[in-house]
Amino acid sequence: MEAPVNLLFSDFGLYVKTFEVYIERSTQHQCTKKFIDENLSDLVTSIGKKGASCLNVLGLGSGSGEMDLAILSKIQSQHPGLPIHNEVVEPLPQQISKYKDLVKEKGQGLNISFIWNQLSSEEYVKQNKERKESKKFDFIHMIQMVYYVESIHDTIKYFHSLLETNGKLLIIYNPDYTRFRSLSFELAGDHFVPDVQKVLDELRMKYQICKLSFGMDVTECFIEGNENGEHLLDFITHIAHFKKSVSADQKDAVLQQIRQPQFIKEENGQIILNRIMCAIVVDP
Template sequence: MDNLTRLSNNPRRYAESFDVYWKLCRNVGAFEHWINSYFPEKIMKEINLERGNKLMALGIGSGPGQTEIKFLKQLLREWPEITDTVVEPDLSYINKYKDLAVKKTELIDGVSFEWRQQTLQQFRQENQNQPVKKYHFIMAIHALYFFEDLPDVLKYLISILEDGGMILAMISCDDSCTSQCYEQMPQFKKNAYAISTRDVEKALEKLQIQYVKHRIQVNMDATSCFDGESKEGELLLDFLTRSAFFKKNASESLYSDMIKHLRSIVLPESKDGKSLLRCDCDAIVITK
């Protein structure tokens, strides 16, 4: 009998499993290149705010900040004064973000942070009776999985976007390993909204909002998932299934089916005894 619980209900376990997932992404270099080169050269220029003016940024579900900070670093090249509102419900993540920001000396003079330990819903409710505060750049980096009503969330984000501003959302591709898990193993859909690029595109089309999509190729080393004694493998399985302590709580048949499924999507270019999975994501860019 399966007794699966949502990984998102256990912030500490979620943080541990995400850290393992990120560590095992093999070609993070491609991701870094996209942020450090492609983003400033091709995308950032679409923000219609005079260079030198103060830029208002907003992060939704910012996590420990390791990705958002990279974008802020690029934005500082054009806008040397930034106010960044960080909306993140997990206090441990906020503290990690704060620690990371202090270590990035290039941010100290340029970025002022406003820390909001809240969900997006709480943020909206708190501000609904206040004058509308708008932003030039809104980041939703792998955060849209937690919202059931995507059209409503996207409509809200667009409503608080300045004219000439930009929303950057990153989401798993339809053929990424996580999306395939939800597609092939419907048991996990109750533990997270099974959202991928196609769902965001449908929501934007419903709202008649134009967007541009960019594919970022990332593979992940899933070898430890096939080692029944690996603590790392257990954490990675938690992240892929969005289930806390999946190995412990899943029935023997479900655990076996999950391992069998992962073996079926191992990339043919895997080598050196490593089992690689495709974890590509899409960057969806919306300008106003």
């Protein structure tokens, strides 16, 4: 082992940089946005208590806010004239800063107020319990954040308990996540993320699921010394400075895992990894 192995999330600056490369090299954002554009209007029509003066929305792991604003726009279009109180939970200050800039740029005309919480979901739960707060929400979303919580079971159970009578909980994640994180489980003490559907079944929750496919250009991962390829491998494995931190055999094993024939398409010199995304809507 050439260097100590650290999880990517231990270095916020590196995490943001690798995430940006990942988003540039994949169609994950476009896939998520397409789901929101095509499905969310119908899903949020029924939210909100009769005679309510506002709608309360909670975003967990909101990042830089692109998906949040798309969701909020859809909710407002289905409930015109009704103010929205939007609460953001995001641990990275860089992401909150980008989110605020996005609101200034694209939030004009939206009747939305924002509460900013620079906290992890666990810290948010702890804060609520210490303050004995149990505010209810009409819509809660957890987009690509279940990998970073200590217990997905406890997280889903707690935030589901905050739904209003007609509320909805949206969970979006990549079920093939653990296939690429196995090395970080082994080397850096990362935790195993259980299957979200299994957790929902154990909690006896009612839900609908939509499976979506998206692509990721991993060509640069196979070019020695390519900086973007190294950042992409960092994000895929969630090991900081992956190539410098693992043995040659471990690096080769991960690259072979990525390039399994059943998951890739090679054409015009590009290697495209086919991935799956699940969007789950949970009823109260």
